[in-house]
Amino acid sequence: MLDVEDDSFHVTREGYSHLSDSEWEVVGRMSVLMGEPAISGMLESLSRDQQHAAINKFLQGELAVERQKIALLQQQGSHQSMGGPTHMRRPETLKIDISRYKGTDEYSLLRWFVELDDAIRLRHIECDEMQVTFSLSNLTGREKTWALGLKLHDPNVFESLVILKSRLKETFEPPRAEFRARSALLRLKQGKRDVQAYAQHLRYLASSVTDNPVDDHTLINVFIYGLVDGPVKTYMFREDFHTLEREIAYAEQEDFSLTQSQANASNYRPTKRQETRGPKPTDLCYIEIENSRSLSHKRTARCHRC
Incomplete structure (x- = not known):
């Protein structure tokens, strides 16, 4: 077959x-x-x-x-x-490929749902059964085994895409995933990361909280207090920002300027002094110390008539 x-x-x-x-x-x-x-x-x-x-x-x-x-x-x-303008527009179908959901990432299920919705919308799949079938075809590993096992037991277990999404979240999403994502977001620190990587991780955690999203003012405070103490953090405290993206843009610009100034300072080499020809000054105190050491050595020497 x-x-x-x-x-x-x-x-x-x-x-x-x-x-x-x-x-x-x-x-x-x-x-x-x-x-x-x-x-x-x-x-x-x-x-x-x-x-x-x-x-x-x-x-x-x-x-x-x-x-x-x-x-x-x-x-x-x-x-x-009637003499009016005519506009013919043919619906276009874009067959984009989406990644297969493996369940390896802790917060990847929500992002996979976004990919899936975009693919279904661009392919113009309107039938519920076909939406479910297309979604199941992009599962792999234990997730696909689980879904096919449920369909073998009950062919109508997934009547719509909404039901399939809810069952996937109940089964494969980590317990209290949003609570843990919110907790990790509120105690986030920059650490050894640069400002760009720190801001990207903040966005990642913020997008993982969907039921009760964190407002922009809270994200701004978390971003500022999580920065490493230094010129960038001092500059951010002096300014007043109303959006998170504007704050991140200013922080990245300030961090870039600071990095460039440090690089220029490390590359600076002072000019060497020009050596002058002729006699060089001598330290007379050093000569007296050396002479006294040689005299004391002669006084303590003994002759063994070898």
């Missing part, structure tokens, strides 16, 4: 002989839109009746899009007959 080569799945017509020619053409269009691995996984997990229903649902969505295009053309034709 499926040919496996180099970890890629290829759907064959012989494995789905129960589908009509028109339905198989619809499957081809679905694979172009969502990718062949996602379609092969969907067809494998569905029964024959569910396959017919999914293909019919996709076909109904295509018909709805075509009706919208016809209505738009009719509207534009009426504007043209």
Whole structure:
């Protein structure tokens, strides 16, 4: 039913002989839109009746899009007959690749949701079942094993993308992740990092708190008090900032100026004194000390008649 080569799945017509020619053409269009691995996984997990229903649902969505295009053309034709301007705009589909969620990063699930939503929106996938199938095709490791196990037990366990996201958060997001991200944010210090890396880590922790986001005034105070004591921190206390990004920009500029001034100071070498020809001054005190040492050595010497 499926040919496996180099970890890629290829759907064959012989494995789905129960589908009509028109339905198989619809499957081809679905694979172009969502990718062949996602379609092969969907067809494998569905029964024959569910396959017919999914293909019919996709076909109904295509018909709805075509009706919208016809209505738009009719509207534009009426504007043209009335002498008004016409604007034809064809919806464009952008097939972007998203990273597969592995669950390795503590806060990566929320960022993976952002990638997933962008890919679904740009691919114009409107059917709930296809959104879920596309999402499952971009899981890997234990996350994909978990999702496929739930689908084998109950094929309708993920009725929509919202349900899939909530189940993923409940299962694979660390416990009290937002509380720990907020705690790490409020006690954040610059340490040995430069200002740019410190600011980026602050943004990373702030974006991990989504249910009750931290306001800009709190982030500004956290950023200033976390800076290393020095000229940059002193300068930041003298200014009044209303946004975090403006404060970070000023801090990076001040840190760059300080680094450049220190580099120029370390490269400074004083000019060598020119050596003058002629006699050099001699320290007479040093000569007297040396003479006294030689006389004392002669007095203490003894002759052993060797």
